Amino acid sequence: MKKHINWNLVVGLILTAFILVLMIIGxxxxxxxxxxxxxxxxxxxxxxxxxxxxxxxxxxxxxxxITGTKTTLxxxxxxxxxxxxxxxxxxxxxxxTGGWIxxxxxxxxxxxxxxxxxxxxxxxxxxxxxxxxxxxxxxxIIFIPxxxxxxxxxxxxxxxxxFAKSAKVFGASPFRIMFVHILxxxxxxxxxxITIGFSNAILAEASMSFLGFGVQPPDxxxxxxxxxxxxxxxxxxxxxxxxxxxxxITVLGFNFISxxxxxxxx
Amino acid sequence: xxxxxxxxxxxxxxxxxxxxxxNAVNGISFNIxxxxxxxxxxxSGCGKSLTALALAxxxxxxxxxxxGSIIFDGVELRGISKKEMRxxxxxxISMVFQEPMTSLNPLMTIGNQVAEGLRIHxxxxxxxxxxxxxxxxxxxxxxRVKELYIxxxxxxSGGMRQRVMIAIAIIxxxxxxxxxxxxxxxxxxxxxxxxxxxxxxxxEYKTTILFISHDLGVINQICDNVAVMYAGNIIEEGTTRNIxxxxxxxxxKGLIGSIPSREKKGKVLANIPGKVPxxxxxxxxxxxxxxxxxxxxxxxxxxxxxxELSPNHKVWCYEAKIGSEMDDVII
Amino acid sequence: xxxxxxxxxxxIVTLILxxxxxxxxxxxxxxxxxxxxxxxDASPQKIVALRQELxxxxxxxxxxxxxxxxxxxxxxxxxxxxxxxxxxxxxxxxPVTFSLTIMSLLIIFIVAxxxxxxxxxxxxxxxxxxxxxxxxxxxAIPSFFLGIILMILFGVILKFFSPGRYVDYNxxxxxxxxxxxxxxxxxxxxxxxxxxxxxxxxxxxQMKQDYVRTAYSKGNSENKILYRHILxxxxxxxITLMGMIISEILGVSIIxxxxxxxxxxxxxxxxxxxxxxxxxxxxxxxxxAFIVVFINFLVDILYQVIDPRIRIx
Numbered sequence: 001m002k003k004h005i006n007w008n009l010v011v012g013l014i015l016t017a018f019i020l021v022l023m024i025i026g027x028x029x030x031x032x033x034x035x036x037x038x039x040x041x042x043x044x045x046x047x048x049x050x051x052x053x054x055x056x057x058x059x060x061x062x063x064x065x066i067t068g069t070k071t072t073l074x075x076x077x078x079x080x081x082x083x084x085x086x087x088x089x090x091x092x093x094x095x096x097t098g099g100w101i102x103x104x105x106x107x108x109x110x111x112x113x114x115x116x117x118x119x120x121x122x123x124x125x126x127x128x129x130x131x132x133x134x135x136x137x138x139x140x141i142i143f144i145p146x147x148x149x150x151x152x153x154x155x156x157x158x159x160x161x162x163f164a165k166s167a168k169v170f171g172a173s174p175f176r177i178m179f180v181h182i183l184x185x186x187x188x189x190x191x192x193x194i195t196i197g198f199s200n201a202i203l204a205e206a207s208m209s210f211l212g213f214g215v216q217p218p219d220x221x222x223x224x225x226x227x228x229x230x231x232x233x234x235x236x237x238x239x240x241x242x243x244x245x246x247x248x249i250t251v252l253g254f255n256f257i258s259x260x261x262x263x264x265x266x
Numbered sequence: 267x268x269x270x271x272x273x274x275x276x277x278x279x280x281x282x283x284x285x286x287x288x289n290a291v292n293g294i295s296f297n298i299x300x301x302x303x304x305x306x307x308x309x310s311g312c313g314k315s316l317t318a319l320a321l322a323x324x325x326x327x328x329x330x331x332x333x334g335s336i337i338f339d340g341v342e343l344r345g346i347s348k349k350e351m352r353x354x355x356x357x358x359i360s361m362v363f364q365e366p367m368t369s370l371n372p373l374m375t376i377g378n379q380v381a382e383g384l385r386i387h388x389x390x391x392x393x394x395x396x397x398x399x400x401x402x403x404x405x406x407x408x409x410r411v412k413e414l415y416i417x418x419x420x421x422x423s424g425g426m427r428q429r430v431m432i433a434i435a436i437i438x439x440x441x442x443x444x445x446x447x448x449x450x451x452x453x454x455x456x457x458x459x460x461x462x463x464x465x466x467x468x469x470e471y472k473t474t475i476l477f478i479s480h481d482l483g484v485i486n487q488i489c490d491n492v493a494v495m496y497a498g499n500i501i502e503e504g505t506t507r508n509i510x511x512x513x514x515x516x517x518x519k520g521l522i523g524s525i526p527s528r529e530k531k532g533k534v535l536a537n538i539p540g541k542v543p544x545x546x547x548x549x550x551x552x553x554x555x556x557x558x559x560x561x562x563x564x565x566x567x568x569x570x571x572x573x574e575l576s577p578n579h580k581v582w583c584y585e586a587k588i589g590s591e592m593d594d595v596i597i
Numbered sequence: 598x599x600x601x602x603x604x605x606x607x608x609i610v611t612l613i614l615x616x617x618x619x620x621x622x623x624x625x626x627x628x629x630x631x632x633x634x635x636x637x638d639a640s641p642q643k644i645v646a647l648r649q650e651l652x653x654x655x656x657x658x659x660x661x662x663x664x665x666x667x668x669x670x671x672x673x674x675x676x677x678x679x680x681x682x683x684x685x686x687x688x689x690x691x692p693v694t695f696s697l698t699i700m701s702l703l704i705i706f707i708v709a710x711x712x713x714x715x716x717x718x719x720x721x722x723x724x725x726x727x728x729x730x731x732x733x734x735x736x737a738i739p740s741f742f743l744g745i746i747l748m749i750l751f752g753v754i755l756k757f758f759s760p761g762r763y764v765d766y767n768x769x770x771x772x773x774x775x776x777x778x779x780x781x782x783x784x785x786x787x788x789x790x791x792x793x794x795x796x797x798x799x800x801x802x803q804m805k806q807d808y809v810r811t812a813y814s815k816g817n818s819e820n821k822i823l824y825r826h827i828l829x830x831x832x833x834x835x836i837t838l839m840g841m842i843i844s845e846i847l848g849v850s851i852i853x854x855x856x857x858x859x860x861x862x863x864x865x866x867x868x869x870x871x872x873x874x875x876x877x878x879x880x881x882x883x884x885x886a887f888i889v890v891f892i893n894f895l896v897d898i899l900y901q902v903i904d905p906r907i908r909i910x
Contacts, residue, residue, distance in 0.1 A: 111614055113841075114893050116848030119885050126870045126878055127622050203739050207852055210741050211867060226742060230856070237749055244742040251737035259733070324813055356815035363814075368807040372906060373829045383815045418905045434815065 009260025012195075015253030019246075023069040032060035034067040035218055043236050052242045055225075056232055061242050068220040068243070072202055072250070075136055075215065079201040080194060082140030087147025088190075094148065095155025102152075109145040117142040118207060125213045135214050139204050143197050150193055154186030188265035192258050199254035206247050222247050270337075271300040271442055271474040272321070277334035279316050279325070290316050292498040292569075293334060298491075300441075301472040303465075305489030305506070307479055307521070311542050312495040314478045318446045321476065322361045323351040339441055356383040360435040364447040366427035370419040376403075376430055377415035383438050398437065406433045406463060425456035429463065436467055443467075444476045449484060461488050482525050486510060491578075494518050497543055497553030499569065504579035514581045516558045552583070560585050601898065608894045615886045620661050623879045686865065686877075687884070694850060694861035696773075700781035701788070701846050709789045710835075713796025714823050720801055729797075732790035740849045744783035744856045751779060780857045784849050788842050795838055799831040833904055840896040844889050 031051070038058035046053040052061040094105040112120075117139070124138035208214035209223025217224075222243040229240035279291040291313040298304040306314045319325050321336060323343070336343040338359065343351070360383075363369045370379060380399045384390060390398075396415070403411040406429040419427060428448060435443050445464065449457040465488055468475055479485055485492055486506060493503040494517065502515040513519045520538035540557035552558070555565040565584055573586040712728070719725045803809065804827065812822050851863030858864075862881060869877040 111611060114611070114844060114889055115615070115886060116844045116889060118848035118851060119882060122851070122866065122870055123619065123622055123878075123882055126873070126875075199737070206739050207741065207849075210739075211852060211855065213870070226745065230745065233745065233749055233752075240742075240745050240749070244739075244745065247739060247742065248734070248737045251739075252734060255733060255737055322814055324810060352816045352818060354816070355813070361814045363807065363811060365807055369811045371808040371812070371826050371830075373904065374826070382812075382817070386816050420906050431811070434811070 006260050006264055008256045008263060012253050012256030012258070012260055015249055016257060019069060019073070019250050019253060022066055023073055026066040026070050030060075030063035030066050032063045034059060034063040034220055036060075043232070045236070046238055053236070053238045055228065055239050056236070061225075061239065064220040064225060065222065065242055065246055068222045068225065069246075071132070071215055071219050071221050072205060075132060075139075075205045076198050076201040078136045079139040079143065079205070080197045082136060083143030083197060084147050084190075084194060086140070087144040088151045089148075090144065091148035091151025092155060095152040105148065106152075109148060112142070112145045115142075117204060121204065121208055122211075122213070125208070130213045130216060132215050132219065135205060135208055139201055139208075142204075143201070146193055146197070147190070150186055150189045154182050154189070158182045158185055188261065192261045192265075195254045195258035195261065199251040199258070202247065202250055202254075269300055270297050271302075271339055272298045272476070273337040274317075274321070275335045275337070277317065277320065277336065278332040279313065279320055280330060280332045282328045282330075289332065290329075290498055291320075294495070294498075294500045295334075296493050296500060296503060298442075298474050298476060300474055301468070302490045303468055303475040303477055303488055305477045305479065305485040305492045306495060307482060307485050307492060308495035309480055309542055311497075311544075313498045314480075314495050315446055317495075318361070318444050318476065318478050321442075322359055322444050323355055324361070353387075356440075357387040357438045358440050359442045359444065360438070360440040362428075362431050362435050362443060362445040362448045364450055366424050366431055366451065369431060370427060372419055375416050375418060376422070379419075380430065380433050380437060383434060387438055399433075402433045402437045403430075405436075406430070407459070408433070424452055425459065428452060428456075428460055432460070432463060432467070436471070436473070439471060440473065442474045442476065444478070446478045447480070448477075450479065450481065457484070458487075464488060482510075482521055494521070499553060499582065501552075501554065501583065502581045504576075504581075508576070508579040514575065514579075514586050515554075515583050516560055516585070517554045601901075604894060604897050608890065611890050612887060615890060616665065616883055617661070619879060619882050619886065620664065623875050624660065687862065687881070690861050690865060693859060694854070694863060697777055697781055697784070697850055697854070697859065697861060698843070698846055700774075700777055701784040701850075702843070704781055704785040705788050705792060705842070708785075709792035709796065710828075712789070713793040714800055714828065716793060717797045717800035717804070718819065718823065720797075728793070732793050735790040736787050736794075738787060740783055740787060741852050741856050743786055744780065744853055747779050747783055748857075777859070780850075780853045780859055783856075784846055784853055788846065791842065792835065792838060795834055796831055799834040800827055803827045803830050829903070833900070836896055836899055836903065840893045843892050843896075847885060847889060 036059060038054075041050070041054050041058040042056060044050055044054040044058075050060050050062065052065065055061055055064070090105050090109075094102040120142055121135070121138040124141070125134055128134045128137070205214055205221070206223035206226065209221040210227040212224070212227060214223055215221035225243040226240060226247075229236070229243070232239055274297070275295050276293045277291060277295070278289055278293050280289050294313075294317065296304065296306075306317065308314050316325070316329065319329075320331055321338075321343075325331070331344055334344070338354070343354075370376075377396070377399055380402065381395050384395050384398060400411045400415065403414055408414055408426060408429050414422075419430075422430065431448075443464075448464070449460050452460065461484065464475060464477070467473055477485065477489055489506050491504065492506050492509045493500050494509065494515065495501070496517050502509065502513065502518045509518060510522060513522050517538065524537055538557060543553060543556075551564070551566045551568050552561075552570055555561040558565065562584060570582045570584045572580050572582055574580050575586065716725055716728050800823065809822060809826065812826050817825075850861065851866060853859070854861045854863035855867050862884060866878065866881045866885075868874075869881060
């Protein structure tokens, strides 16, 4: 039997590992202080000292990108955790209880999906103010529907199966039913959705930061670097390219993993 | 039109599966004379459906004809270009499939689906096309044809859909219709109607029909001649009468013996012990030998030659001798 | 008929829900809207005056109802920052955003449909893998970065167009269209990949269906089957996708408008948010939401037209 390599998974894991390594390095070392400004070193194109060049304040771009990894991954992870937690919760309630609670939750889900995510994030940002945590809240809310939908369908499927009914007869608690019976059924779909969720979260955070509403200075953020670079496109294009490429690598990594998981579990 | 409409010589069909090619059909040969109905009968997995698809030019990409030839109305089909085959499909050779529920496009009207063959093969005015379609829908026994023309498949019953399939098959007056288990998915009463319809078409248009089925009762009703297949080989062939009244091959005997009938009421229904070998198993000799009560050593080594008991009765078995059709008469 | 009526009811209910939530968001969440708008060090008189002007002293339900009344009448009140009534500000910009959206949609479908079918046809070949990988990468690129790259490529290097020099459609329609192509492409590209991916999967699945075999038995060529039989069935998948895609396009257009300096509803929304102009923001958000909900409604109706199986119900 020919061994079938799951290329998507392999490439995805390599890319994501690269980003994770970058983040870990960032905890201990960056080539320069990411926030140190230096008028003399403004607008250097990539050279041996500053591998990715410097920005309009003379800050080393590479260091800013490495530090930005922490912020971005933090926001991404928090968003997904928030979304998954509430999504699974609502989905479980909807699937398990059924009836009008189910209907209500599903209608709210639909209303939420119909809304362009960015719009909702903007609304929340207007009302709650700008910053890291507001973004996490806004984006997290947007992600709830997809996770709740998956969880709910998992519940609905298993609810009907004989062994769940008999487990209930035996007095198994809802928690037990959920973890032992239902979770194994839905975890492939959930896992795939979570990895896509990561990449969407990172894209969304980058968009918000690009608009100026996301992560605030002095936290470096890839999205904000992109927006700052806009004015200098003509004299310093590398300033825009670096954060853009790193965003692409990160998102690609998660997308490939998600695709790989999808193929693996069918 | 030549006297022999279809001549299949030594046809072998193989299925690709992970580095190997297995022969699902092992060098079969048969003829159908123009205007006759030949039944191809056998259990699931014997290769009869693949034979049908090969003749119609509809084999999937993983399946291919490995050797042999198919001569249709004097023309060799094996090796012709796809473009040439397309000219024949729907016009000279058409096919009726087993599943009427899924064989029609759910988003296209009945009228358009029946008309398609005409539009592909002929240049006709739309008015003419519509008339012809309405005609053929009436011909296959469908009511309210004008309504039907603009209806969709999901609005029709299984029997009606199968009639539509037949309408699609005959609209270009093909020389050969290949019917692959056309009645298997239908109720018994509808079955009888469809069989009658096919027989009428055969009688009226002199269309040659290759009728494939696993159901001997159905074969008996409609076919002039029968070829019995087992595990990729034809093991017996002859007129329907000959095959049913004095089958020679042990397998054929078993098949016929297992048809329920009033005479057998109260008795144990015969069945053939064992099962059909999978395609992947290499075959030496006669595929039926392991299950055959009359098998000898040579049956396991080399496939038996054809024994022609009469011009209308051939069998591939070492047991068969000229004159043996007088034994084992089964009614 | 019954189906359409049911859909209209859902539409109205959703609109009420959406407007209600938006209203709540802007009037309840921040505490005192006037305070937030003017900032904490504004004089108490100013705050009182603003509250008066905005009618904040009335009860919530009353405010909601009068807001809706005004909205429907077309009176959107006055923006705080700009002297003009909101209505005038907005009506100039709607055609701009609308054109951008339509252009993007056209580009998406003109490119994605043939490409999706082609890829499905070539399933398993090298070309298929290459196109799939390119699409994967494409989906990973944020729209605004794509916009930046396009700007660098065509604005700086090739000098096809000058970013920032927006052309008014009233003055020079052709020039307007030429300027809008870049932003439209930036919005369209990632969505093309999504449509190709789904279309490819759908076509591949359809190719295995029985009715395709019947179509072959009539003598159809592969292309005829793909475009005449399969595409119709796959379109249903695409229409589901379309609702989601339009939603996304509208969202992304906000950013792209900002990037390319296109004076549409999106860019003014950003301005409103940056200046904490609540009434304006509120109204713009509702506009957007209404458009999205309405388009989803249209998509639902489109389903009926394409799939006769639902029609009878």
